[in-house]
Amino acid sequence: MAARLLIENARLVLKSGVEEGSVRIEQGRIAEILTSGERPGGVWDETFDARGGYLTPGFIDLHLHGFHEYQLDRGPADLAAVCRLLPRHGVTGFLPTLCPHPGGGDVKLIRQLAVAKTTGAAVLAFHLEGPFRFFPGALPTDAVGKADPERVVSLIEAARPYPMAFSASPDFEGVEPLIRLMRQRGATIFITHTAADVDQTRRAIEAGAQHATHFYDVFYPPAETDKGVRPCGAVEAILADSRTTVDFILDGVHVDPVAVEMALKCLGRDRVCLITDGNVGTGLGKGRFHFGSQEVEFLSAGGPARLTEHSTTPGGLAGSGLTMDQALRNAVSMLKLDLPTAALMVSANPARVMGLDRTKGRLAVGCDADLTLLDDALNVVRTWVRGECAFPNP
Known part of the structure; x- marks a missing residue:
């Protein structure tokens, strides 16, 4: 060109x-x-x-584990393949989302990925989904670690020149000093996998964790202590705070469209993003695929990934087969949004979450020519x- x-x-x-x-x-x-x-x-x-x-501005996916037969935890060759494939779905930038690897394996992996040669969709940052989270979700239980400042610094240094994003739970023991350290080192923190109460969540937000990923999914309310009184937790604290942003897997399974509508009412259209949480196998239709030590199955193209009987929690959700262009179409069809609003949710808003909105996510003079037709x-x-x-x- x-x-x-x-x-x-x-x-x-x-x-x-x-x-x-x-x-x-x-x-x-x-x-x-x-x-x-x-x-x-x-x-x-x-x-x-x-x-x-x-x-439209090019799409930005904040949360992607894999695509087709490629899994981003496997190394530079798989990353390069995913970068080449994503533009067919309008994606111009994304956060390769990785799982924790005990024993320093994730530091080594990120160091390798940071120097990989790629073409196509740009790597905007690396996203480690854990290990500082309260519930392992689709990951093995040994993927949940302890509050380790040295590990945080090593991960951030390994990613250079790229920034890091970390998913963390407000109710993870010792998380607040870690969040402050991450912010001091230029990282972005995503709240996730939590049953935190309002006070825990507010402290995490104050420390610098101001985005919530796959919102509502694995966001459990605290236990009811006064019968008949609905407890408030992380969801309510996030929706009530003027500093927060959220993202959703809008595939019709992970979250009810009504819940997304509620978030739009509370936060406004500039503070809601769409992601895929795409797993290995996305784009290949029905089938079974290995996701680290687990096995996931897609029962339909674009549907959710579920753990099989060969995994730790059979039947549990393990990401999706959603693509960003389908997420945009779902926003228009499921939520009845106009195209400019839906486009914000896949471009300008995720760019702002990562502090990239001066150059990404907008049709404006001086911005990068990342465009989708x-x-x-x-x-x-x-x-x-x-x-x-x-x-x-x-």
């Missing part, structure tokens, strides 16, 4: 609405946004006719990463 590109005859999906227009790209960044028949002021080497398609049915037609065509494969 030429360094200077004009995408014309598009419907630009802006925060304010949808407008007909064009986008001019120079050196991987948006140089000009043109609407209402405006003529571009610069020069370009190539023109692409969008044929009236919807042009959709047809009328919201299927992905073309994806650009920093102005280079990443799908269809060049």
Whole structure:
């Protein structure tokens, strides 16, 4: 793809609405946004006719374990393969999400991934889902560790030049000093896998854990102590706080759409994101796949992954087979959202969670030319990463 590109005859999906227009790209960044028949002021080497398609900011997935037969915990080759495949679903950036490996294995893995050569969707940060969480979920019980500041520092250093994100539980013993350390070192903390009460959650938020991942899933209410009085816990504390953001697996199974509607009412459309929590096997339809020492099964394309009888908790959820373009379509069909709002949830909002909103997630001059073109049915037609065509494969 030429360094200077004009995408014309598009419907630009802006925060304010949808407008007909064009986008001019120079050196991987948006140089000009043109609407209402405006003529571009610069020069370009190539023109692409969008044929009236919807042009959105590229999608950002904050939580992805695997795709097709590839699992991100396996190393650089699998990471490179996932990066190549994701643009077919409109993804231009993502957080490879890894499981804890005892004995320093996760530090070694992240160090290898941080120097991997990749093309396609960009790695924006590495996300370690644990080990500082109260419930193991789909992970083996030995994946839950102890509060270890040295391990945190080693993981953050291993990821450089990329930032780190950590999933942690407010009710994990000793977590608050860890959260403060993570924030001091530039990491982002996701609240997850918890039965914390309001006070524990508020302390974690105050320490710096201000995003909740796969919200509602494995967010248990505290035990009822006064019969008939509904206890409040992490969910209520997060929804009531003006600093928090959340993300959902919107596949129709992990969370009821009504619960997502409630979060939108409480938090507003700028503070709700969509993720896939995609597991190995996503995109391949029905089948069984190895996820670390566990085995997961997909009973339908795009449906949830469930642990099989060969795993620790048979039948339990273990991520999804959702893709980001399907998550966008689900937001429009299940939640009856307009396209600009749904697009925020897969682009600008996750970019803001990671502190990348100055350059990612927006159709704005100066932002990276990470773009996704959709047809009328919201299927992905073309994806650009920093102005280079990443799908269809060049």
